[in-house]
Amino acid sequence: MDQFTINLLFVGASFALYIGIAIWARAGSTSEFYAAGRGVHPVTNGMATAADWMSAASFISMAGLIAFTGYDNSSFLMGWTGGYVLLALLLAPYLRKFGKFTVSEFIGDRFYSSTARMVAVICLIVASTTYVIGQMTGVGVAFGRFLEVSNTAGLLIGACVVFAYAVFGGMKGVTYTQVAQYVVLILAYTIPAIFISLQLTGNPIPGLGLFGDHQASGEPLLTKLDAIVTDLGFNEYTMHHADTLNMVLFTLSLMIGTAGLPHVIMRFFTVPKVSDARWSAGWALVFIALLYLTAPAVGAMARLNITEMFWPNGTENAAVSVETIQSDPNYDWMLTWQKTGLLDWEDKNGDGMIQYYNDGSEAMAATAAANGWVGNELTNFNRDILVLANPEIANLPGWVIGLVAAGGLAAALSTAAGLLLAISSAVSHDLLKGQLTPNISEKNELLAARIAMAVAIAIATYLGLNPPGFAAQTVALAFGLAAASIFPALMMGIFSTRINNRGAVAGMLAGLIVTLIYIFLHKGWFFIPGTNSFTDADPLLGTIKSTSFGAIGAAINFTVAYVVTGMTKEIPREIRELVESVRVPRGAGAAQADH
């Protein structure tokens, strides 16, 4: 069987599984559509949350970001997991006790203000839409590479599959497909990592292999890696080179942003009890940690493997020759990926060899001149291909490559479905039922939710086909909005009995606007290239990049909310009682009684 057939088999089988689940888990009521009837077991919900959370960015991009930067990008590892501590301790149990369907509904009720609810809805829709574009682009890339269909065809197939289970199944269909998708994606991520860890360190657990010994040299793996990359003029892998203040703020922004992303929070509405919401956050992090503890190993080992491929006899000897790349089957992956435009090389000095080194390093200038190198000849290595190409680089069997194809698609589709669900419930439940047509029947609300979902899928597919130039930048926007507006509002709603409607609205708007302005100043107004006054290399405030500003936006939100509350009327008695009732689990079962 050739590789194409194997890939087709794996992807086809996984898609058939998702559709089968969709048929089995159709939603009949709004409660099933928005919250899976609140009957999801905490472990099941934890697994679904993990798939929901781990997007194309976690599966495809994160290991590459770590591989080519090393320690400095540990922010992603700590930030994207540390947010779950905030979620479990500060938000999930209380929002489950509140017992409604959307994040904006809590903000609207707690701050007795439809303005607050609408601000939350807008943040939610903007954050989720920008986030979903990345997922759809990821689906297109994975299809294009593994099934050799055009980007467009791949994206349309993906959209149809999401349509099948999200529109008909709602939260119920999405939950059970996400469980299946989690299993596919975690196998696809860990199996190649286990093989590679065994090859390099002899340890079957990649997370332990990372701190183990490199078998070929007998040195610790990380010592070996540090040595080989510094020989080529790159920064030491394990050392701290980034600005410390920015690293702290960036990590904190990712944590707060994670805890404030609506598609993650709403998963905790699906469990039967408050105590289940607490356990479920723990289970979610267990399932996430399986990937996140493996990712740094994947990054470091891939960096070592790739570097050694270009310097097969060590960095002191001759580099790999162009002829070897063209003829040796071990280098086939380079030819396949060159076709996608994500990898390229050029024999600049015409010596028949490809020298890969850091031509920006002054320390390397002398070595390069002595050897007649005129620049780094690995001209393009897109970081996103690292995880997808990893099994080929390590020469693993064909079925592992097929599995990785299915895993990348599972990661992108599961997150896309969660985001689309958040968007459609905001439209049908918050905008239509909450604002425009409060008397809508349950049957019509369910229909509206399905139509909203279908429209959201159509828009997401369109944006995936014609990604705006700023697609990559908008992730900062999603996290910035969640951190600066949604997380502080939810936290104050639970932990303060004083913050009133005006305080909350002023705080959310202040956090939101200042964060947006800071991002636009650095990335261009509305992301239009050339309209920025600063760059992230030389930011407005000291060393604080626009991607790290969410934490400051959150601090502004808190401060403004407290100041404005102090100047305006006290909150009504019934709202104080609402806050007090959210704080104790007693009576949470009542929320289930309505179906």
Next chain:
Amino acid sequence: MSDEKNDKEYWSANLRIIMWSLVIWALVSFGFGILLRPLLSGIAVGGADLGFWFAQQGSILVFLALIFNYAWRMNKLDREYGVDEQ
């Protein structure tokens, strides 16, 4: 009104657990993983140092322990104060 007093005590017990958990949360990530890393640089862990380990793996393991500890202690606290869902 003893119910109200009971709920108040339950809430302050909860806040204490949250506060200590968040202190540990910040210590292992921002502390050991980033700011205090130079202090831990003498402790070698497989080719790197303890700070590197905390930044790439240790903090995640501690986060897990924190969430499960919180769930276990709170579910116990719910029963002690009679505010659980049964």
